Amino acid sequence: MRTAFYVSDGTALTAEAFGHALLSMFPTEFRHKTLPFIDTQAKAEMACKQIQRAAEDDGEPPLIFHTFVNVKLKQRITQCGGISYDFLDNFVGQVEHELGIKAKPKTHRTHGVHKDYNFRVEAINYALDNDDGKKLNQLDQADLILVGVSRTGKTPTSLYLAMQYGIKVANYPITEDDDFERLSLPYELKMQRHKLFGLTLDSQRLHEIRSQRREGSQYASMQQCRFELSEVEKLYRKEAIPFINSTRFSVEEIAAKILAQTNLQRRRY
C-alpha cells in the first residue's frame, strides 16, 4: 500500500484537509501518516527519514501534502524522494495579485487561538450543561435547541456545532410518556419555539442503534422505533418545527444542513 504524508510546521490540519479531499476522489487505499509541528531542521531530518523509509517499504514514492510557513524546512521535505503537493504555493500568488498585497504567513495562524476562541469553549460547556434536557432554565441563552426521540444524534450534533462554530446548542429528548400522549411540547420549549430544530431517522437505523445499547428490549424494538418516529414527525409538522432525517448523514453534514436552514451565524472565523 502506498503512503500519503501530511506534513507541516503547524498542526497539519490544513494539509490533512487538503490531501484527504483530493485522495477521496480516487478509489485507491493509502496508509496515512501525519507529521505535525515539523518546526526545526532536526525534526525535518527525522521526517525525511520516515518518508524515505516509506518509499523503500512501499516500492513507490509516497505522496506528500504539506503546508509550511518556514521555507527552508519546506525545501528539505520536498527533497526526500516523495511526490510533493503544495497547495499554498499554487494559490498565494493569485490571491496576492488580486488583493494587491503580499502574504505574511505566520505559523499556527489557521488553527490558533483567536478572538472567537473563548466563545467556543463557552459553547462546549453550554452544550454539556444543557445536554439531554438537563436544564430548562438556560434555554433563553441557546442559539439553537435540538429535539428528537432517544438516540437520534442530538448530543454529537450539539457538541459538533459548539466545537466547530461556537454555537450554543441545547438538546431535549422527546419521550413517549410525557410528550407523545399529548403530542405537545413542554412550556419552556414552546417559549423558545423559533430556536427548535428536529432530528429524525429511518426506523431501521434507530432500531439498530438502540439494539446496540439494549438488545431485545421493548425500547429497541422495530415496533417501538416506528411508533416513536412517526409520532415525533407528526409533532414536528403540527408545531411547524423544521427537521431533517439524518440516516445517511455524518455529524458534519447534519451540522452544515442545520446551519444552511436556520441561517445561524458561524462564529468561528
Place this chain on the structure above:
Amino acid sequence: MRTAFYVSDGTALTAEAFGHALLSMFPTEFRHKTLPFIDTQAKAEMACKQIQRAAEDDGEPPLIFHTFVNVKLKQRITQCGGISYDFLDNFVGQVEHELGIKAKPKTHRTHGVHKDYNFRVEAINYALDNDDGKKLNQLDQADLILVGVSRTGKTPTSLYLAMQYGIKVANYPITEDDDFERLSLPYELKMQRHKLFGLTLDSQRLHEIRSQRREGSQYASMQQCRFELSEVEKLYRKEAIPFINSTRFSVEEIAAKILAQTNLQRRRY
C-alpha cells in the same frame, strides 16, 4: 469590507478549510459566507445572485473558494462575477498522472458516513461517560486518559479527540484534597499509567478562567492556582507523565501535540 464565499454541492467544509488557510496568510478582514449543498441549478442561481449582490455592495468582486463535483453547477458559480479559486482542479490532474488512474468524484465523499463513523460516535459517548472522573471502571477501554487540575481544558480536548479522530479519551481531575497531600495517583489511574497525559496552564491564565466561574473565590485566587499548578507539575515529573502547557494553544493544537507525542492512531479517514 470584501466578501469571501465558500461554495460547494457538499458540506463546503473543504472549501472553507482551503479558503481560510489561504486568507489567514493575509492581514485583510473579510466578510465570510458559506453556501453548502448548492446541488441544483435553482440553488446555483440563488447563490449566483448572492455573489452578484456582494460584488455590488462591496464595490469589488468577492473571492469564491469552491469544490464542486457537478461540473455544470461549478461553471454557473464561476460565471457570477467573482474571482474563483478551484483547488481541486489544480491538483486532480497531477494526482491522476501520478497514480495512473482517473478520479471518480462523488458528492459527500470527504465528510460523509464511512466505516469509521460509528467509531466516532462511540468515542464521543465514551468521552461523555468518562468525563471528569465520573467512572473509574471503564479506564481499560480508554486510548488516553487526560489528567490535570480543574479548568485546564481536559473536557474540550477529550471531546475534540473523540469527534475528530475517534479516540476514546477519559479525563480525571487532580484535586487538592485527595491527591496533592499524598502527591500520588489513585490506584485505578496507576494501573493505566501508560495512557496518562497531563495538561497544565500558566497560573495567570488559570486564575482568569476560574475567576469567570467563581469570581473572588479561594478556588480562583492566584495563590491557589499557583499552588495547584506547581504541585501537579511536580506530580507529573515524579510519575513520568508526559504533559503540555496549553496556555497559548487552541484545542486543535493541543490535540495535534498530544497525538504527535503519544503516537496514538487517528482512526478517522
